[in-house]
Amino acid sequence: MSDQKEAANKPKQLNFSCHCGAIKVSVPGDPAPEHINECMCSNCRKHGAAWVYFPVEKVTITKTGPTKAYLWDEKICEFTWCEACGCTMYWYPTAIFPGGIKKMGINTRCIDNLDDLARVEWRVTWDMV
Numbered sequence: 001m002s003d004q005k006e007a008a009n010k011p012k013q014l015n016f017s018c019h020c021g022a023i024k025v026s027v028p029g030d031p032a033p034e035h036i037n038e039c040m041c042s043n044c045r046k047h048g049a050a051w052v053y054f055p056v057e058k059v060t061i062t063k064t065g066p067t068k069a070y071l072w073d074e075k076i077c078e079f080t081w082c083e084a085c086g087c088t089m090y091w092y093p094t095a096i097f098p099g100g101i102k103k104m105g106i107n108t109r110c111i112d113n114l115d116d117l118a119r120v121e122w123r124v125t126w127d128m129v
């Protein structure tokens with residue numbers, strides 16, 4: 001009984017993983033992310049990525065395989081993907097963003113359970129965060 005109660009009270013978590021499973025990312029799911037951003041900047045649209053944004057300290061990344069990263073233009077974020085399966089997992093900030101927060105983007109295309117984000121508003125913008 002007490003185990004069940006603890007499970008029910010456990011804060012929701014959003015879990016993301018690449019296709020081969022080598023890279024896993026988790027973030028708190030409660031409260032739910034404000035929105036999903038299908039970013040139309042020159043890079044994201046070519047990755048087909050759609051992001052949720054979290055302060056770096058809220059994100060847990062587990063790697064059992066190598067990643068590769070790409071920086072461009074002002075080099076304020078490292079786009080990172082799994083070297084084995086090629087899934088774009090997240091971008092990691094090399095800079096502090098407006099508001100003084102170091103945020104990172106997690107690619108919602110890699111969410112493990114689609115239902116977890118079913119009620120989150122979808123936006124299409126050119127804004128990075």
Ligand SMILES: [Zn+2]
Pocket residue numbers: 018019020021022023082083084085086087
């Ligand atoms: Zn992979």
Ligand SMILES: [Zn+2]
Pocket residue numbers: 039040041042043044045127128
């Ligand atoms: Zn973008």
